[in-house]
Amino acid sequence: MKILVCISHVPDTTSKINFTDNNKSFDSSGIQYIINPNDEFGLTKAVWMKETHKAEVVVASVGEVSCESTLRKCLAIGADRAIRVNMNPLDGFSVAKQLVEICEKEKFSLIIAGRESIDYNGGMVPGIIAELMNYNYVANCISLEIDQNKATAAREIDGGKEIVSSDLPLVIGSQKGLVEEKDLIIPNMRGIMQARQKSLEVLEPIKVDPKTLSNKYEKPSPKGEVKMIDSKEIDKLIDLLHNEAKVI
Amino acid sequence: MSVIIYSESENGKFKKSAFELASYGRALADKLNLSLIAISINNNEADSISSFGVDKLIEVNDKELEKFQVNNYSKIISEIASKKDVKILLLSSSADSKYLAPILSVKLSSGYVSNVIELPESTNPLVVKRSCFTNKAFSYVNLPEKINLISLSNNSYGAIENPRKMEKENYSCSLEKNSLKIEKTEKITGKVTIADADVVVSGGRGLKGPENWSLVENLADVLGAATACSKPVSDMGWRPHSEHVGQTGKPVASNLYIAIGISGAIQHLAGINSSKVKVVINNDPEAPFFKAADYGVVGDAFEVVPKLTEKLKEFKS
Numbered sequence: 021m022k023i024l025v026c027i028s029h030v031p032d033t034t035s036k037i038n039f040t041d042n043n044k045s046f047d048s049s050g051i052q053y054i055i056n057p058n059d060e061f062g063l064t065k066a067v068w069m070k071e072t073h074k075a076e077v078v079v080a081s082v083g084e085v086s087c088e089s090t091l092r093k094c095l096a097i098g099a100d101r102a103i104r105v106n107m108n109p110l111d112g113f114s115v116a117k118q119l120v121e122i123c124e125k126e127k128f129s130l131i132i133a134g135r136e137s138i139d140y141n142g143g144m145v146p147g148i149i150a151e152l153m154n155y156n157y158v159a160n161c162i163s164l165e166i167d168q169n170k171a172t173a174a175r176e177i178d179g180g181k182e183i184v185s186s187d188l189p190l191v192i193g194s195q196k197g198l199v200e201e202k203d204l205i206i207p208n209m210r211g212i213m214q215a216r217q218k219s220l221e222v223l224e225p226i227k228v229d230p231k232t233l234s235n236k237y238e239k240p241s242p243k244g245e246v247k248m249i250d251s252k253e254i255d256k257l258i259d260l261l262h263n264e265a266k267v268i
Numbered sequence: 269m270s271v272i273i274y275s276e277s278e279n280g281k282f283k284k285s286a287f288e289l290a291s292y293g294r295a296l297a298d299k300l301n302l303s304l305i306a307i308s309i310n311n312n313e314a315d316s317i318s319s320f321g322v323d324k325l326i327e328v329n330d331k332e333l334e335k336f337q338v339n340n341y342s343k344i345i346s347e348i349a350s351k352k353d354v355k356i357l358l359l360s361s362s363a364d365s366k367y368l369a370p371i372l373s374v375k376l377s378s379g380y381v382s383n384v385i386e387l388p389e390s391t392n393p394l395v396v397k398r399s400c401f402t403n404k405a406f407s408y409v410n411l412p413e414k415i416n417l418i419s420l421s422n423n424s425y426g427a428i429e430n431p432r433k434m435e436k437e438n439y440s441c442s443l444e445k446n447s448l449k450i451e452k453t454e455k456i457t458g459k460v461t462i463a464d465a466d467v468v469v470s471g472g473r474g475l476k477g478p479e480n481w482s483l484v485e486n487l488a489d490v491l492g493a494a495t496a497c498s499k500p501v502s503d504m505g506w507r508p509h510s511e512h513v514g515q516t517g518k519p520v521a522s523n524l525y526i527a528i529g530i531s532g533a534i535q536h537l538a539g540i541n542s543s544k545v546k547v548v549i550n551n552d553p554e555a556p557f558f559k560a561a562d563y564g565v566v567g568d569a570f571e572v573v574p575k576l577t578e579k580l581k582e583f584k585s
Contacts, residue, residue: 031401033515033516033534033535033538034534034535037401037404037405039405057515057516058516112370112380113373113379113380138401138402138515138516139400139401140400140401140407141382141383141399141400141401141402142382143366143369143370143382143383144369144370144373144380144382145370146370147367147369147370147371147374148370148371148373148374150371151370151371151374151375152374156339156447156448157338157367157371157448158448159338159363159366159367160363160367162509172451175363175367176363176509176510177363177364177453177455178362178363178364178461178462178463178464179455179456179459179461179463179510180453180454180455180456180510181453181454181510182450182452182453182454183450183451183452183453183454184448184449184450184451185448185449185451186447186448186449187447195516196509196512196516196517197509200503201499201503202503231373231378231379231380231411231412231413232379232380232381232409232410232411233409233410233412234407234408234409234410235395235407235408235409235410236407236408237400237405237406237407237408238397238405238406238407238408239404239405239406240403240404240405240406240541243560243562244562246548246558246559246561246562246563246564247562247563247564248558248563248564248565248566249563249564249565250565251565251566251567251568251571251572254565254572254575254576254579255579257547257563257565257576258576258579258580258583260563261524261545261547261563262583265524265544265545265562265563267466267467267523267524267544267545268467268491268524268580268583
């Protein structure tokens with residue numbers, strides 16, 4: 021079986037977020053980039069399936085040349101080959117359309133994309149791919165088993181989970197739970213060396229107009245000082261929460 | 269043309285977010301001079317939404333739809349939206365609604381924007397403010413398409429009563445045989461979920477072990493709150509993943525967030541930033557969380573929390 025894992029190249033989780041160009045674009049100076057954590061859970065699951073299901077794992081990213089370091093890391097973790105669509109990703113819809121183009125050319129049994137990227141948090145790429153391909157889709161996927169042509173998956177819902185079954189092909193929105201944090205693969209030297217030999221194909225994008233345009237950015241206004249309450253005066257805390265904050 | 273909301277139900281009643289969405293929809297419809305239509309599936313008390321400014325209710329009642337199923341729900345909602353000449357379709361930020369949204373955006377060939385936190389900055393062109401970078405920033409997004417779909421962040425607008433005479437219409441449609449089969453649903457009953465909660469009480473490594481979680485649970489009980497935890501706590505298996513809040517866990521947008529024994533790593537703060545009031549209890553006065561808090565108590569959680577729970581019990585009675 022062939023698996024596609026869609027990869028987003030995002031600022032490290034500890035990054036301080038700043039904007040430039042009159043708050044019109046993200047300031048990438050000094051930013052370390054990583055594999056979007058939600059995608060990485062999916063990638064790890066896919067790499068496991070190389071052993072268990074003799075799967076071929078393809079990773080794809082829509083981005084400029086800077087995202088190749090992230091794709092190389094995916095190859096070092098164990099993906100077999102990588103595809104980069106040479107385009108500045110403008111919105112979730114146009115990214116999904118580029119990925120659909122790849123899906124139509126190569127027949128994947130399983131398409132994995134993180135439930136959302138931790139930078140723009142659009143949360144739409146896997147759902148749009150699924151609908152455009154007319155495949156079933158499991159959002160917020162926290163477990164997946166595949167037996168022949170049949171998949172059983174769990175979707176995290178508010179206050180619990182839902183177990184569903186579907187024939188392949190299937191699209192899932194991956195997140196923590198699909199594999200655990202401790203399962204994430206740290207590339208070893210052999211993996212890194214092998215990654216250099218693996219194919220990283222660059223495709224030119226198809227023409228798609230974005231459906232949403234981010235005009236400008238803004239940072240939250242600075243917060244007021246914290247009010248400290250003596251641990252012996254808990255009554256005061258209750259009073260403040262009731263009379264000042266009005267939340268109890 | 270109309271503004272349409274999908275007002276979500278659970279066990280035959282509207283979820284709290286449905287009333288918030290209706291209130292937001294009302295204000296938006298007024299700005300655009302359009303009527304507000306609500307779509308409701310299998311709800312026994314559907315009239316209640318007229319109190320929040322809905323002009324027309326379209327009800328779908330079908331035994332086959334008792335459980336949420338993405339394929340048929342998205343089919344129904346998009347059919348109704350197209351028939352009623354939708355201009356803006358509004359959804360909440362529940363797990364089910366966020367599941368539907370991207371699918372609906374393809375069916376309706378619409379623009380889609382999630383995590384919207386207030387009324388549009390302008391309606392012509394349509395520009396909305398949303399949170400991004402996991403609550404570390406906001407962006408203003410221009411929506412040039414004819415039809416647009418907006419997911420509203422829970423607890424960002426609030427429910428505002430605005431009663432009116434509401435028209436009603438029944439709608440039925442042919443269902444598809446579901447190729448995505450629901451085998452089983454496991455849901456904790458009788459417990460507030462993090463997504464719906466007004467108050468969230470969260471515990472971190474400072475609680476020393478899962479055996480001490482009654483501290484968090486007792487406080488949550490008094491406040492009718494949901495319980496949550498930090499990432500290390502769920503990674504160590506002290507608490508289930510479903511309780512992990514933060515950048516890679518669940519986002520929290522409650523009115524009150526109480527953090528016990530959580531130091532406040534930047535990834536945790538990102539996830540809980542949109543909560544309105546934050547209380548931090550920690551024995552380390554240098555814990556970074558205090559900088560992000562509204563109220564702070566430096567002290568031993570094992571002493572402070574039971575005392576707070578007791579005092580709140582007295583206060584509530």
